[in-house]
Amino acid sequence: MEDDGEDQSEEDVRREVEAALAREYRFQEQLSRALTADVPEQGIAEVLHDHLDLDVAVEDPFGRLLARADGDATHPRLTRSQRDHLVDAARRVAGPLRVKDLLVSVAASHGTLLGLLVVHDPDRTLEPAHKKAPELDAQPGSPRAGALHAIGLATGALTLHLLHRRNLARTELRLRHDLVETVLLECEQDDLEAEVERRVGRASALDHDLTGPHRVLALRPRHGRWPDGSAVGDLMEHAARILDMAFLGTLRGQTAILVCRPPAAWLDDSGTAIAPWAHRPTTGSPGAGRTGSDEPRSGPAWQVLHDAFTEVLQDAPAIGVGSFVDRPEHLPRSYREAMQALTVRSRQTDTRGLITFEDLGLYRLLATPEGRRGAGAFVEDWLGSLLAYDAERQADLVHTLGIYLDQGGNYDAAAAALHIHRSTLRYRLQRIRELSGHDLADTDTRLNLHVAVRAAVVAEPAVLPGRGPLVP
Template identity: 30%
Template sequence: MYDNDSPMHRQLSPVSTPAPSGVSLAEVLELPVLEGTSVLAGRDGLDGLVSSVNVMEVPDVLPWVRPRELLLTTGYPLQSHDAEDLIAWVNGLADAGVGGVGIKLARYVEELPAAALAEADRRGLPVLALPAEVSFDDVINQVLTRVINQRADTLARAEQVLQDLVGVVIAGGDLDQVCQGVVRHLARAALVTTMDGRVLASAGELPEDLGTLPGFDPTGRFLVETELPGMSSEFSGTHRFVARIPGGGAGGGVDLGRLVLLREDPFTAEDNHVVGQATTAAALAITKQQAVAAVEGKYRGDFLLDALLGRAGDPERVASHAADLGWDLRRPMAVVVAEAEAPDDDDPVARTLPERFRAAWERAVGADDELTAVAGFSQEVVVLLGVPAELDPAGVTEKVRAMAGVVHGRGGGGRRTFATGISRTITDLADLPRAYAEARKAVQVGRRLHGERAVTHFDALGVFRLLSQVEDRAELASFIAETLGPLADDTSEEAEDLRTTLTVLLDNNLNVALTARALHFHYNSLRYRIGKLERLLGPFTTDPRLRFAIMLALQARQLDSP
């Protein structure tokens, strides 16, 4: 039904504001005071809205008319107009968005020219012939009474929705139940998302794969950054409205998320009042949820941090208390550390990012195992991941990489860049502090070697594991400088080219033919480069100890390079 390649998806209309408020002109014509009124032209515009009434008794009325206004006239200002003047008058009213024109014929104007009526038909501007005996005061009173009553009904409806939805929250309801209430009152389907597009709750008729809906990416994340709030759009008969869920504080604070509504009928300005009450209830539910989560999260996080640092007591006490919190620590586990980049100081949502990052990991991990311990510490999230006995380090890494992918994508996580480290599997909680240190080391080294999104297992660090343990970084830098000589610090293109040649040559165990093919060099050109390298570094092709030192220095330089 919501295939991205279907014509429905391609027919997404331009974004627009909700339909304005008012009463349709067709409804206005049903009022008793307008009985006997006939439509002279512009019948296609009778569905247009009327929100006010004005009387025209001067020729230059155009500067004073307003959109959705019903304009009444005796015809007196038009008696000196010829057909061309009346055509221009019709176009001016249509351009101003006037809802319709009611005129009393016979007294000053016998009839309107056919050309002017044809132009009104073309522009969809309703032209009405009013009964001669009708009183303009009566028309104004009855039309405005109808408009005001409609607005009163809208406000009453909005108040009822607010009472209903706030009642749901006060009674202990969650965001899903708020969405269900919104569906009862307003839409076919409703979703609440975070400010990074992760869907927190939903209700109503939605496709199983949200990625097929316009405005969502393939992972099912709502595109908050491009789908503007307060705007309505239409795709093949389905209308969508996006609303802000405002936070508290001065000036409204930081938005808590978005409310996305879907239904068959266009959204109107009257619906805007109701949507406003729905977002108030959603904000209340989110704030309540965040407050509870903050208290619970701090308690759980403090306990887990004590366990990771070895100060929570003996293993049995730790396992027992963890079970009370819903975590199973009596099984083989690996410690997973996900460390996010720090947000900019001027980021308006920086305060909420750590909690959203933790929640995204909890959601991703919980889909696989609800008994897994997850806690957040500032820019770091720690997961005590249960590991089946048959799963080797490569298998654990792939499992964690899949979870990290969910957090990066559909899980949200504040759309933050983060690196992930994995410890060796442990079977004794007494080893938890060591495993935590291993995971943190894997994060640090993995980020330096493979970038900001690296997922690195401690066992995969190889020699880097040993190099990273060297506490005296000055001594390590001295070793690199003495071993690599001018190639240690030279950042020129020639030096980088020589380092690449040296690395590939060593990786190919000094096989000149293989290295030449890998670097796309001529055999003799590579021989020349090897000679140049030996003049810089010494006879590494014949001295295995020197060759080992150079290999170690290249690895250490890679570890410490910016």
């Protein structure tokens, strides 16, 4: 009888192991089919959800939800700090990691994070059940061992899919890079129609409609450094997703060039671009057409675009925006204008911010290559003695002059803007008259001095190395 009991026990164990193996084979087969589905991430999440009877989510490296298999609309999400800590920990251990109610497995390749597989386990069913003998939970065929193995298999399948998608994206990125380089070239007039058709066709093959409203954006990260460990294309793609904005992009040096359709919020019901994308800000809007401050800026409506790139880069970049075009052959012009705007923005004391070509005002003339070279001689003629005095004495007469002219010659307003006493301002202005020989009461003289102060920002060679003339 005792032998019969032992035989029965062994038979039960054998059947449990066989059942577990059969279940695992079915699970692997389902994973294989999921990889060939239209949305593999969703398929993998659903297969794992059915296998574990737990809620499952798939996130991209930035925390964006790619797929979810559950019925809970309030599925918990990882914070940025939790994700960063998790990825760092995952480099040192194998298998899923616990973050409160979540069991998270990292899909990565050669140290590069591709995505996260997140299992919601609030009851901690995947924790060791035998505290005194946790090795029992690791035995083949045990529910916990099978569950952790399934998570590992699902993570492996997800890694293969995301890596394949990343490689495809990089190939497409190279094609897009080549297309952008072509699009930014002027079309030959004797072959204009055919060349436009070729460019539109190539863009269409990359799922981008090159016809219709576009602007070119020129973007440079603060201090010219892109975030470590992230591909520039991935960062731009993330920002574009936030804005729901189709684009083609390339990288020239440390400057990202983006050929962009309007963000979804700036299209009406018929798909027509609306302000601010299609039109310049009205004259009365805040910041429109301002050239009398150290920080030329576009209307507040553009802030949403700058905020999206700031969020992705984790610091505010400099962005120049070319004017609105509705024909592919006009994109080279929008590119030149975007670079002019970026030049002006980058040469301000605080380089962070966005400026459109429409808002450049006087800088539209000065920010061309020819204008910048001519500006140097003009600045030297009108401000040379003051610049020399400032350099020798560590003074700030050019800055004082600029603020005074910005305030229309109003002593009280200029003194307040400079945070100095009115008498101090009078003394500085007297020194400016003596050193320069200019009569600040003369209208033409004031105009030329004001233009010279503005021109100093973009002059080549640099007139004021390392800073613009107007510092708040």
